[in-house]
Amino acid sequence: MGKFKDLFVKRHIEFSAFFRWHHWIRFFAIIFLIVSGFYISYPFLSPEIDPNPTGFLYAEGRAFHEIAGFIMISMFIGKMYYFFFVKANRDEMRSFKDLFSVKKWMKQIGYYLLVSKHPILSGAYNVIQLFAYIALYLMLTFLIITGLILYMHAYHESFLSFLNTPLISLEVALGGLANVREIHHILTWGIIIFIIAHVYMAIFNAVYGKEGTIDSIVSGYKWEIPESEK
Numbered sequence: 759m760g761k762f763k764d765l766f767v768k769r770h771i772e773f774s775a776f777f778r779w780h781h782w783i784r785f786f787a788i789i790f791l792i793v794s795g796f797y798i799s800y801p802f803l804s805p806e807i808d809p810n811p812t813g814f815l816y817a818e819g820r821a822f823h824e825i826a827g828f829i830m831i832s833m834f835i836g837k838m839y840y841f842f843f844v845k846a847n848r849d850e851m852r853s854f855k856d857l858f859s860v861k862k863w864m865k866q867i868g869y870y871l872l873v874s875k876h877p878i879l880s881g882a883y884n885v886i887q888l889f890a891y892i893a894l895y896l897m898l899t900f901l902i903i904t905g906l907i908l909y910m911h912a913y914h915e916s917f918l919s920f921l922n923t924p925l926i927s928l929e930v931a932l933g934g935l936a937n938v939r940e941i942h943h944i945l946t947w948g949i950i951i952f953i954i955a956h957v958y959m960a961i962f963n964a965v966y967g968k969e970g971t972i973d974s975i976v977s978g979y980k981w982e983i984p985e986s987e988k
């Protein structure tokens with residue numbers, strides 16, 4: 759291919775295997791948590807009538823919700839490790855450099871309004887993206903904490919019982935169990951809003967940016983458009 763190689767669009771690895779697996783496991787867990795969570799909130803199905811006390815439909819829904827909740831917790835821990843300790847992933851941390859640059863904010867907003875070019879980034883994410891991810895991680899942290907408080911009340915002798923004392927203090931600080939449940943529910947709507955914005959942005963970047971952004975979260979690769987073609 760030699761001298762013709764500049765005629766082809768180049769590709770580079772954008773997302774590692776860990777990143778892609780983490781993304782899709784979390785995607786299915788979140789969808790399941792939202793659906794099962796809304797069912798727990800409003801249990802509209804009733805089990806088949808049976809004289810034996812075996813119709814534990816609500817408890818089953820709750821148990822599956824908790825299993826998906828623990829999958830989310832393990833993904834969260836994995837991602838935190840990846841973010842703080844994996845050297846190859848320093849790109850994410852470098853994005854924070856741009857967060858306080860008014861110029862980067864203006865350029866990024868201009869790009870999304872189709873009036874300016876994409877700013878050069880210091881790290882993996884642009885400022886708006888980073889802001890959205892910070893909000894997502896704050897919401898996930900509180901969903902996990904409030905979820906664990908709700909969980910603790912049914913399984914107070916579980917393998918997590920060593921967390922009971924701090925969780926109870928937190929429950930009191932939040933105004934009691936009913937409030938904790940309400941906060942857990944409201945945060946779910948925050949996650950839904952994030953998902954809508956996230957999918958819109960992914961499509962926008964794929965169509966307008968033409969870099970194969972959506973394929974990359976499946977294949978791992980992103981296309982590099984040659985300067986002459988931009």
Ligand code: HEM
Pocket residue numbers: 788791792794795796798799820823824826827828830831901902904905906908909939940942943945946949
């Ligand atoms: C993205 C993450 C999550 C979402 C979207 C979510 C969503 C929800 C929703 C909407 C409810 C119903 C609240 C209500 O009654 O109005 C709920 C309940 C519950 N969630 Fe989650 N949840 C998440 C994570 C977790 C985690 C990590 C745990 C911890 C194991 C957890 C444990 C629980 C428990 C135990 C309940 C039942 C409360 C009850 O029986 O009244 N959740 N969740």
